[in-house]
Amino acid sequence: MNRVGRTLSVLVALTLVAGCGGGGESADGLREVTIGLVPAAVTAAIHVGIDQKFFEQEGLKPSIETGQGGAALLPAVASGQMEFASSTPVSLLMARDRGLKVRAITPWTGDGTSADGTVKSSNVVLAKDPSIRSARDLEGRTVAINALRSVGDLTIREAVRHAGGNPDKVTFVEMGFADMPGALAQGHVDGIWTAEPFITTLVAKGHHAVKQTDNSDAVPDMATQLIFTSQKLIDDDPDLVAAMTRALGKTLAYVKDNPDKVRARIPTVFAELDPAIVKRLDLDVYETQLRREPLERIGRLLELEKWIKPPADIAGLLP
Amino acid sequence: MRFIRSIATATVLPVLLVAAWWFTSLGSDDFFWPPLRDILTEVPSTWFEGRLGADVAPSLLRLSAGYSLALAIGISAGLAIGLSAPLRQYCEPVFEFLRSIPPPVLVPIIMLFAGIGDSMKIVVIAFGCVWPILLNSVEGARSIDEVLHDTARVYGLGPAARFRHLLLRGASPHIVTGARQALSIAIILVVISEMFAASNGLGFTIVQFQRSFAIPQMWSGILLLGAIGVILALVFKLVENRVLAWYFGLRRKQ
Numbered sequence: 218m219n220r221v222g223r224t225l226s227v228l229v230a231l232t233l234v235a236g237c238g239g240g241g242e243s244a245d246g247l248r249e250v251t252i253g254l255v256p257a258a259v260t261a262a263i264h265v266g267i268d269q270k271f272f273e274q275e276g277l278k279p280s281i282e283t284g285q286g287g288a289a290l291l292p293a294v295a296s297g298q299m300e301f302a303s304s305t306p307v308s309l310l311m312a313r314d315r316g317l318k319v320r321a322i323t324p325w326t327g328d329g330t331s332a333d334g335t336v337k338s339s340n341v342v343l344a345k346d347p348s349i350r351s352a353r354d355l356e357g358r359t360v361a362i363n364a365l366r367s368v369g370d371l372t373i374r375e376a377v378r379h380a381g382g383n384p385d386k387v388t389f390v391e392m393g394f395a396d397m398p399g400a401l402a403q404g405h406v407d408g409i410w411t412a413e414p415f416i417t418t419l420v421a422k423g424h425h426a427v428k429q430t431d432n433s434d435a436v437p438d439m440a441t442q443l444i445f446t447s448q449k450l451i452d453d454d455p456d457l458v459a460a461m462t463r464a465l466g467k468t469l470a471y472v473k474d475n476p477d478k479v480r481a482r483i484p485t486v487f488a489e490l491d492p493a494i495v496k497r498l499d500l501d502v503y504e505t506q507l508r509r510e511p512l513e514r515i516g517r518l519l520e521l522e523k524w525i526k527p528p529a530d531i532a533g534l535l536p
Numbered sequence: 537m538r539f540i541r542s543i544a545t546a547t548v549l550p551v552l553l554v555a556a557w558w559f560t561s562l563g564s565d566d567f568f569w570p571p572l573r574d575i576l577t578e579v580p581s582t583w584f585e586g587r588l589g590a591d592v593a594p595s596l597l598r599l600s601a602g603y604s605l606a607l608a609i610g611i612s613a614g615l616a617i618g619l620s621a622p623l624r625q626y627c628e629p630v631f632e633f634l635r636s637i638p639p640p641v642l643v644p645i646i647m648l649f650a651g652i653g654d655s656m657k658i659v660v661i662a663f664g665c666v667w668p669i670l671l672n673s674v675e676g677a678r679s680i681d682e683v684l685h686d687t688a689r690v691y692g693l694g695p696a697a698r699f700r701h702l703l704l705r706g707a708s709p710h711i712v713t714g715a716r717q718a719l720s721i722a723i724i725l726v727v728i729s730e731m732f733a734a735s736n737g738l739g740f741t742i743v744q745f746q747r748s749f750a751i752p753q754m755w756s757g758i759l760l761l762g763a764i765g766v767i768l769a770l771v772f773k774l775v776e777n778r779v780l781a782w783y784f785g786l787r788r789k790q
Contacts, residue, residue: 315749390733
């Protein structure tokens with residue numbers, strides 16, 4: 218094929234891809250919807266909700282897509298290719314600041330008190346060097362985070378600042394969660410900002426958590442992920458959004474009380490994970506309430522870092 | 537006159553495409569497809585106030601380092617292998633295996649031994665673009681007429697002169713073809729390597745703009761990347777015309 222023909226066919230293919238997606242009706246009369254989630258242990262909860270028929274009861278048939286991360290899922294929701302997705306409040310507030318009309322509908326995961334009564338955080342900085350004990354010791358060090366200008370650097374910079382250090386002296390590099398353990402072992406980075414299942418695996422290998430680097434130290438009761446949709450869908454199909462909100466609400470209330478059901482579904486998301494690790498894994502806390510204070514705190518940090526123009530659009534993000 | 541006409545032919549389609557983009561996007565309020573006017577107004581403040589040195593220069597340095605490394609390895613190994621039939625038979629299956637591994641999947645592995653700094657990025661670029669140069673150099677060395685080898689020997693040309701005037705020169709049309717393919721691969725790999733563990737560079741900056749929803753700035757970076765590609769292709773053409781002047785002349789005569 219000549220070059221012009223090839224270019225044209227690529228253009229046609231792109232147009233077709235862009236035109237696809239969106240909900241339809243399946244054979245059993247259920248409305249098909251797509252939810253974009255991050256490829257992490259938290260995604261197991263949605264499978265529990267489907268098992269319990271919470272979505273079916275609302276006339277919904279969800280299919281799950283795991284994207285690269287919150288920021289990658291935002292364009293898909295904004296353009297209508299998927300109806301709902303989860304993202305971090307940091308990404309969502311930055312998107313609203315730039316004029317992208319997205320709105321949270323339910324909470325998803327957060328830090329807080331889990332079912333067994335322990336207070337915990339989804340993310341923490343792990344280090345190998347024993348001289349790195351607390352946030353202040355990160356000055357002059359390199360820390361790997363999964364994405365720059367997101368929750369990781371926002372909370373670590375705040376932790377260092379809070380400990381009396383200079384956050385500008387911490388170097389952040391971006392790499393996938395899966396690449397971080399190798400980089401730490403080789404000494405290319407001094408600390409890695411990681412999440413489950415990596416925390417349990419790495420602590421078992423003798424790495425230690427750096428004090429004061431929990432999300433919760435920078436933002437108490439941090440909402441780590443929110444489920445959101447586009448303002449357009451809220452305006453065009455309020456019934457669908459309401460049905461989804463109810464189904465997700467039931468799912469969240471159920472998984473909060475039944476962590477074992479979530480644990481049982483983790484192999485669906487991470488087929489290759491060692492069953493021994495799955496058993497010990499620290500599960501995320503699923504939120505049933507969308508709280509305003511943690512979002513306002515994140516908003517203030519974003520303003521402080523000048524990542525957004527003040528004021529943070531909290532009211533526009535909340536349902 | 538011919539020069540003016542060739543310039544006009546080369547620019548008519550780009551101008552038409554840009555015009556089409558400008559007018560179709562003029563009234564766009566889609567967040568991800570901003571009007572071209574908005575993209576272009578972002579160019580000066582986005583790129584000319586420090587980023588040219590802070591991000592574009594590191595990318596170009598990595599590109600030239602990786603590309604030069606690939607040229608050095610590709611040409612020297614390629615010519616040696618091309619001259620020896622047994623060596624060629626030993627190496628070919630291995631090359632076919634290695635060249636079909638996409639460099640992006642190797643990045644995490646290269647990161648383990650080359651670290652997360654510039655050396656990792658240069659190795660990724662060199663690994664990706666060495667193959668067209670190497671395989672074309674093999675082909676170039678092989679395609680030199682046996683009679684020419686014998687003639688050079690009979691006329692008493694020393695090894696150095698034979699290498700320079702017979703081997704390198706004779707293989708150069710092939711080598712240049714490989715080098716041209718490698719150049720576009722190198723540009724792609726600069727961007728890809730800067731998506732891993734980077735803290736500056738053009739690819740890094742474009743991804744950061746996309747992440748922070750600075751969409752017009754993101755598009756301006758993509759345009760800049762394309763412009764760099766065009767400039768590099770022009771520079772390549774100039775070098776090619778000089779290096780292969782004898783070859784083009786020969787072909788015109790035939």
